[in-house]
Amino acid sequence: MENIYNLTLSSLEEYFLTQGDKKFRAVQVFDWLYKKRITSFDEMVNIKKDLLEKIKQDFTLKNVVIEARQSDHDVEKFLFRLEDNEKVEAVLMLHDYGNSICVSSQVGCNMGCAFCESGRRKKVRNLKSGEMIEQILLVEEATKKKITHIVVMGIGEPFDNYDELVKFIELCNHPKALEIGSRHITVSTCGIVPKILAFAKLPYQVNLAISLHAPNDEIRCQLMPINKVYPVEKLMDAIREYLKMTNRRVSFEYILLDGVNDREIDAIALAKLLTGINGYVNLIPYNETNHLKWKRSSKIAIAKFYDTLKKNHTAVTIRREFGREISAACGQLRSEKEEK
Numbered sequence: 001m002e003n004i005y006n007l008t009l010s011s012l013e014e015y016f017l018t019q020g021d022k023k024f025r026a027v028q029v030f031d032w033l034y035k036k037r038i039t040s041f042d043e044m045v046n047i048k049k050d051l052l053e054k055i056k057q058d059f060t061l062k063n064v065v066i067e068a069r070q071s072d073h074d075v076e077k078f079l080f081r082l083e084d085n086e087k088v089e090a091v092l093m094l095h096d097y098g099n100s101i102c103v104s105s106q107v108g109c110n111m112g113c114a115f116c117e118s119g120r121r122k123k124v125r126n127l128k129s130g131e132m133i134e135q136i137l138l139v140e141e142a143t144k145k146k147i148t149h150i151v152v153m154g155i156g157e158p159f160d161n162y163d164e165l166v167k168f169i170e171l172c173n174h175p176k177a178l179e180i181g182s183r184h185i186t187v188s189t190c191g192i193v194p195k196i197l198a199f200a201k202l203p204y205q206v207n208l209a210i211s212l213h214a215p216n217d218e219i220r221c222q223l224m225p226i227n228k229v230y231p232v233e234k235l236m237d238a239i240r241e242y243l244k245m246t247n248r249r250v251s252f253e254y255i256l257l258d259g260v261n262d263r264e265i266d267a268i269a270l271a272k273l274l275t276g277i278n279g280y281v282n283l284i285p286y287n288e289t290n291h292l293k294w295k296r297s298s299k300i301a302i303a304k305f306y307d308t309l310k311k312n313h314t315a316v317t318i319r320r321e322f323g324r325e326i327s328a329a330c331g332q333l334r335s336e337k338e339e340k
């Protein structure tokens with residue numbers, strides 16, 4: 001039995017052909033799954049009985065359930081329980097331009113970033129594309145809100161689960177499935193260089209965000225072990241190549257950590273590093289967690305860092321904060337629940 005949400009339209013078409021049926025059956029089923037949002041296969045009244053029985057033998061429909069919800073006016077956090085009782089999270093954020101969801105791509109994470117709550121738990125397994133899709137379907141069903149934007153920035157490193165990520169993107173984007181514009185989809189990576197180059201070749205105009213967090217190897221190695229494999233210069237080369245191939249713009253996430261990466265010389269070094277790159281910096285006030293020693297930079301330090309980047313001709317925004325009251329930082333809800 002396979003989760004039916006793991007299947008792209010073409011793989012479902014193939015399934016029906018091998019059943020001796022017609023290709024268009026897949027579009028009918030997709031319509032039930034993604035447009036009518038059935039909760040049981042029996043609702044598919046235009047599928048004849050014996051075929052319906054076969055579908056019920058081969059596929060499962062509901063694999064993920066909502067285990068907990070926490071909300072705070074414009075943000076709501078969801079904890080999901082998977083079939084094997086593992087847990088992941090998603091966050092829904094309400095903006096004036098639409099509703100975005102931050103989805104998880106793995107159970108745990110092997111990247112081991114020093115400041116990150118998710119990385120305290122090693123990767124248990126990759127999520128299947130269907131488990132990523134179900135996060136979106138469940139949140140829409142639970143909140144009756146239409147999701148317009150997707151960011152793959154929850155638990156996990158999406159480029160460490162590349163094939164499932166690509167299927168997920170196809171299902172998000174496909175007009176017969178979720179039909180969310182590729183420019184409304186963003187994938188965030190800690191910087192796995194070969195996958196950045198592969199990603200550039202995909203036929204989707206999906207946005208790329210790079211978790212940079214430091215302007216040089218010295219600081220980045222302290223924060224992100226991946227930097228020992230793909231140091232800053234290699235990462236920047238890959239990004240230059242990506243930009244050449246796609247003509248898009250990348251964003252650089254930069255968490256400001258008190259006394260670690262928030263000094264004026266860091267801002268100047270960052271501006272220099274990004275010279276000539278079509279991108280912008282997204283400054284993130286750090287969400288402190290109980291288990292980790294890092295402190296968020298002061299308001300003044302954040303404002304100064306911002307000004308220094310501006311003065312040095314670097315495009316920059318400060319990320320609006322969501323969910324500080326509800327432990328919405330990556331991995332926090334899951335650790336709270338599991339450590340109780």
Ligand code: SAH
Nearest residue numbers: 116153156157188189190211253286287329
């Ligand atoms: N592995 C991917 C995506 C998941 S992390 C990546 O590294 O990009 C999503 C973003 O949240 C990353 O930029 C990560 O560095 C950041 N992040 C992790 N913990 C955080 C915290 N406590 N406060 C603010 N941002 C955090």
